[in-house]
Amino acid sequence: MQRYFIPAGQLTDTEATITGEDAHHLIKVMRARAGETIICSDGEGREVLAEILTTDSGTVRAKVIEHLPLHAEPAVQVWIAQSLPKGDKLETVIQKGTEIGASRFIPFLSARTIVQYDERKEAKRVDRWRKIAKEAAEQAHRNKVPQIDSPLAWKKLLQAANEADAAFFCYEKPSGSQLRTAIREALEQAPRDKLKLMLIIGPEGGFTEQELQEAEAAGCRAVSLGARILRTETAGMVGLTCILYESGEMGG
Incomplete structure (x- = not known):
């Protein structure tokens, strides 16, 4: 139907x-x-x-x-903060992330972001991203369309992280805890239906050491997604799925 x-x-x-x-x-x-x-x-x-x-x-x-009753939305709200990737990769992140269950997407610019940011052109891209989210939400039988923010500067993103109950900074070097541990600790601190978690994903070239230090100073927790290096458009989907599984939304 x-x-x-x-x-x-x-x-x-x-x-x-x-x-x-x-x-x-x-x-x-x-x-x-x-x-x-x-x-x-x-x-x-x-x-x-x-x-x-x-x-x-x-x-x-x-x-x-x-x-009709509303039953298609995860109790835990997951925000995917994605450093702007090349080409149409963000469209894939938004489409698949919406299908899986993300509630918000926050594009941002970081030190190693490759794409050239043009504010005038980005307004049209944001409209397209919102259309993609709407169509994906309809296809997945979601009750809500995820929120799509306009791209933020790095400092603004760290300020937005304060709106979440916990922000996980995905870092490929072995300096943080496993995402699974961080998720379980967050779930112990707040009821699932009130929990807002931000997952921060870097660009193709990853984050710098300075960005790691700034993120941790802002209260973000460095986490690992495993021993394998994931593409930027893959990492958010993996992290989102892990969060929803651990919170019981996917048979966990």
Whole structure:
């Protein structure tokens, strides 16, 4: 069954209204007709089963049949802070991370970031990242679309880390603890449904020693993802999966 995230103002207790690209997809691609059912979510805690009434003038109107329970979101909120990688690697991180269960993505710039940052161009890229997250959330039957932040400077990222209950700085050199140990200690300190964890992933060239020192001074904990060196677009997915497994979201 097709699932769509729509603005909160377009979903009432009795009716859902779908416009824009989603309406075009329903009408032109899916060939939706009156009487068919779809799932609509406002991404803020309401999700409904709805029956299509009309598909006129590029707008789909649907009658709410049933309010559905919300059960697809992990109790632990995991934020992936990803140093901007080359090419379209961040798109992969956002798409797959959304499918797995990340709740927020925070791109940032670090000393060894390779890509040239252009604020004017990044605004368009952020819009594309948000579209990718929305589509991935719909495909994965998420109840919410992850938050996608605009890229931050390194110092700003360390300030944002203070918003989390714990921030794990993934470092390939054997100076930190295993991620598993850090996760279990964090889970002991706060209830799962209130826990916010940040996973900080470096660029292709890794972090510098100075960045490690600055991260630890800001309260971040250096952790290892194992003996093998992972690509920057792989590390976040591995760390995210480990956190959700240890918190019981993946059969742990």
